[in-house]
Amino acid sequence: MRRLPPFDALVALDSSLRHRSVTLAARELGLTQSAISHRLKKLERFIGTPLLRRTAQGFTPTRAGVSLAEGLTELLDQMAELRARARASVPGAALKVGLGTALAQHWLLARLPEFASEHPEIDLEIVIAESEAHARALDLDVQILWRPADQARNTSTQRILFRENVFPVAPPHLLPRGKPLKDVHLLARMPIVHKGRAGPDVGAEWSWNVWFERLGIEAPVPRGVRFDAIATALSAAQRGLGVALGRSLLVADALAEKRLARVLPPAWEMPSSKVHLVKWPAALAGDARVQTFARWIAGAAKATAR
Numbered sequence: 486m487r488r489l490p491p492f493d494a495l496v497a498l499d500s501s502l503r504h505r506s507v508t509l510a511a512r513e514l515g516l517t518q519s520a521i522s523h524r525l526k527k528l529e530r531f532i533g534t535p536l537l538r539r540t541a542q543g544f545t546p547t548r549a550g551v552s553l554a555e556g557l558t559e560l561l562d563q564m565a566e567l568r569a570r571a572r573a574s575v576p577g578a579a580l581k582v583g584l585g586t587a588l589a590q591h592w593l594l595a596r597l598p599e600f601a602s603e604h605p606e607i608d609l610e611i612v613i614a615e616s617e618a619h620a621r622a623l624d625l626d627v628q629i630l631w632r633p634a635d636q637a638r639n640t641s642t643q644r645i646l647f648r649e650n651v652f653p654v655a656p657p658h659l660l661p662r663g664k665p666l667k668d669v670h671l672l673a674r675m676p677i678v679h680k681g682r683a684g685p686d687v688g689a690e691w692s693w694n695v696w697f698e699r700l701g702i703e704a705p706v707p708r709g710v711r712f713d714a715i716a717t718a719l720s721a722a723q724r725g726l727g728v729a730l731g732r733s734l735l736v737a738d739a740l741a742e743k744r745l746a747r748v749l750p751p752a753w754e755m756p757s758s759k760v761h762l763v764k765w766p767a768a769l770a771g772d773a774r775v776q777t778f779a780r781w782i783a784g785a786a787k788a789t790a791r
Contacts, residue, residue: 673705
């Protein structure tokens, strides 16, 4: 009989090595840091040797850890495809699509009637997946991912949708005649909506301090309400709470419907450090429903960008 390693511990190791952080791994997997540490120790007991070495910067894998980690992400991805392989042979099954809350709420939902009208033969099941670990647990047929731009490329199992720009937006009544500010220094007097944890942001485009420096504003960034996700930050801005940083796709409808307005002229936009990808399992690469949806959503993103 095969002696198999504990699966939950392999998932914990994969996440920890990808993030180089037990804290970030715990956040991705929806666990506590102590739970992640317990699973890693369980795996080390199974292997019989340490897999991680603590350092001042966090940790690095030992030689055994490196050996075990080689191909681990690919192996987990292959295991996640087991459902897709089985479902590929079942006619009429709904196409299960996973994506983040922000893209679903602020962009995709408004376009689903168009897809349903153009492709009535394809049933969709839309689910929210905010992390890779969550997506694996959901056994998705198609996933829309948010990835660093330097890691994004078109392959046989994924397609780049669109690289967005980031810029400040606000409800029109906060701006003079609902138009972009002519004097950018007025931004320092406006209420600010913050996104993400306090401290350094993942990308410079999401840092209000960076924006103020670019604009030559010497005044400190006004304090304001901080939200943990862009979906709620943009909803709060539309409700009149203040100026928020938005992405092209997410604010396109709100701008067109005048629920939001640009705070600065387009020349101030910053490119997002991440892009959206539409991805599907290799087992479904030949599935006509998957390819139809991938083409449609890529076209919808391109149309929004015009």
